[in-house]
Amino acid sequence: MSKPLEGIKIIDFTHVQAGPACTQLLAWYGADVIKVERPGAGDVTRNQLRDIPDADALYFTMLNSNKRSLTLDTKTQAGKEVLEKLIRESDVLVENFGPGALDRMGFSWARINELNPGMIVASVKGFSDGHHYEDLKVYENVAQCAGGAASTTGFWDGPPTVSAAALGDSNTGMHLAIGILTALMGRAKTGKGQKVAVSMQDAVINLCRVKLRDQQRLDRVGYLEEYPQYPHGEFSDVVPRGGNAGGGGQPGWVLKCKGWETDPNAYIYFTIQGHAWAPICKALGKPEWIEDPAYNTAQARQDKIFDIFAFIENWLADKTKYEAVDILRKFDIPCAPVLTMKEIAEDASLRKSGTIVEVEHKQRGKYLTVGSPVKFSDMTVEITGSPLLGEHSDEILASLGYTKEQIADMHANKVV
């Protein structure tokens, strides 16, 4: 079955996580992604956090599946010539070098546009062009702090907290993938390429949209009724950290289940959705709360929301997180067990859907990775192992017209 992005050739000049997550996604959907790496070294994640000596680390393998690897020293004249040839016949170049690195290499947007006016050049940087921090190099947690996520995550009596979810890295990569696909659609109409840029700060801010909503509400009314600080605590003039509060219009909290004393993840997330109040009362064996004016509106419940959560925890005390969810789901209550990565790795439904997949790798043998979170009716997304460093150098150089002797020469001179 042909894949939608088949025929799209991508020069993947990315490293670490933000860029590789983007190009991996495009490779899953059929693009020919050529990962260009420095000879002898490659993407730094090949060596970072290794669990098997001399084998590519999971950090690399889980972000670079379905790609081909070309080693190329693009600071040498011969390497630049190869890159020029590749640019002439590719559709997209994706990079997430530090600020200015591509220009210093001699491949400014103007130069690439001159070589191939249809080329889309897609970049991830820490901050956007012209930003007062535009010269900064940035990693995940730096972006989470600069994007407003850290100041609004965690508990009010603790420090700003970063999330385990890669809001700065993979999230930025996903935004960039949307930008690339949009530019490809644009090019189909105009024939012209363009520059697509996403900054990690901006991508985090986009996900913190509701916190900017809250800042403006706070400025106007001085409190935020869905935060634990309301109505008994204090608000300053900035959006506070709300612990595990729902964040939207539905109050929610992480609640203890049977075994929490010894199992740090024996919890569920419980949401009190307004129109589910009656089913919640039925599930908890508290039918008298359904019509009680002290409980029957969201507003009436606000000042005793933590007493209600305490009552629910009492109800949960003899139920495991799975038993609790199995009861609550029958009442249409939005809830879920707090799952560990071990539970996710072993989850039969996630294996069946292809969200968690086992992949074969030449050095490692089998390893688990996260498959496509997007499911299509007309395409099965197959995940293949990541390439070894330079695994496809010779075949790619041959396809660009280089002879065996020229390729051997490039190896000898460490250009590839």
Ligand code: COA
């Ligand atoms: N051949 C020759 N040189 C190469 C090369 C190749 N194939 N690939 C990369 N290089 C060079 C670059 O030209 C650059 O050289 P220069 O600084 O002398 O111009 C250098 O290698 C790479 O620099 P840089 O990207 O700044 O690497 P770093 O390890 O110092 O910084 C980051 C890493 C991630 C902090 C930085 O790349 C960055 O801020 N990127 C943008 C934001 C981002 O994506 N952050 C990471 C999210 S996971």
